[in-house]
Amino acid sequence: MKYDVRQLMLLDNSQIAEDIFDMRLKLDAPDLSVCCGQFAHVYVPGKTLRRPISVCDASDGVLRLVYQIKGEGTAIMAKMQPGQTVDVLLPLGHGFDIDPNKRYCLICGGIGVPPMLYTAKQCAEPLVITGFRSESLVILQDDLKAAGAETLLCTDDGTAGQKGFVTDLLRERIDEIDEVCACGPTPMLRAVADVCRQAGKPCQISLEERMGCGVGACLVCAVKVRENGEELMKHVCKDGPVFNAEEVVF
């Protein structure tokens, strides 16, 4: 069976920035292979839907989920205590395809930054460009550096790192990289895809959509793509969350 629901022991669930929490779960499942860019579907007691959270890290027997409180479900998650078990369906979705012989730029904004830590660990000396609205939201800078990534930081208001957008930094460095992987708000993804198209660089983007089953059965998390010249609906949970930027109809 490809899918299984697992009861994972909660090791830590600390706040690391404004409304952002770092959940660490014991991943004692040697049979489990998690790819970067995949997600975990977390059961929240009392809620009808699971919460899809991208995998921030899955190294050394620890599953790390860094999430932002966006509503009732994630607020309940933030109150979960070390020692309890968390019901998790994983690994789900199609993640980033990483070629070890390429130089990558991982470009990410806000709560799109977490999946890039595990992704950075799969790349050889990647350039990671992170963007946040403001200093109070900055996360994972030390982790990314420890993973061997050259890490650049910018904020919209200039309170941390360089003032400006991630695409400004991408334009300056795009000539030295082979491929771009991006995760963040849709306007950012659209802008990154534009820069890559102009520079002729391949670009993979991780998308988000309100999700149901998480495995491709209920068809709610639709995204419009172009395939062989024809527009059709694919689904973030199964076909994605990572898509080739060229195929996505924004």
Add this chain to the structure above:
Amino acid sequence: MADLSVKVAGVTFNNPLIAASGTFGFGREYSEFYPLEKLGGISCKGITPTRRDGNPPPRIAETPSGILNAVGLQNPGVDAFIRDDLPWLKQQNTVVIANIAGNTPEEYCLMAEKLSATDVDMIEMNISCPNVKNGGVQFGTSCESVGAITAAVRRHCTKPLVVKLSPNVADIASIAKAAEASGADALSMINTLTGMRIDINSRRPIIRNNTGGLSGAAIFPVAVRMVWQAANAVDIPIIGMGGISTWEDAAEMLMAGATALQIGTVLFSDPYAPIKINEGLNSFLDKNGITSVTELTATVQPW
């Protein structure tokens, strides 16, 4: 070990738990959790004469004890279903129910005819989808239209015909009678209740279709009431659904008058729910010295 098998319109199900249309695709995804033969049957994603891409997202919103959805019948079309999915489904050792949804009576008839020539076990006629502009629920909300479309499809359908009823009606008993009188072999009910949620910051409906169908535990008491009212009005069997989440819910729905059950929304939090519900039902039957699950049907003793 009690006998969990049930019979609806001549079709035997190994147990009363059927995956509800729209929550289970064509079964392939959930077959990666457990063999589908553990289910009594599968009601497939609603199909239309030709491919439909469905509504733009967002298509789902959570509600207290439930969800709203407006997928808009995304499906590959009846011919692709017959060619690509049915042969695989028929190898899964479970009852296969094709669910059809059209814009016009002619479209329903065309699909019923095509599917009657295949080895699907039953046809479920969806005249209760609240999320499409044409067809769907408009056929399901008056006795005249339910009677007319059921009679028309009946003439083209050689398979057992299940009519899936909408809860968005004033008098469910009369609608159920109209379907029975026009040739339905069974009823399935209830489809979703039309609902709406608004994001108070953007003042936009959360669902792009503005309204959606409410399902999940929130609608369970409404479903029990409607199944009970319909069961009192007709002699044909009823496949009960609407928010069944536990084995206790399943027993309740059977007692209200259902012969078999469909479950859907609970799968999203617990993919194994049908298996757990069957286990719970079995224990309940054993504990009470009941040898067959069929003995629960319509045994509620109203005040």
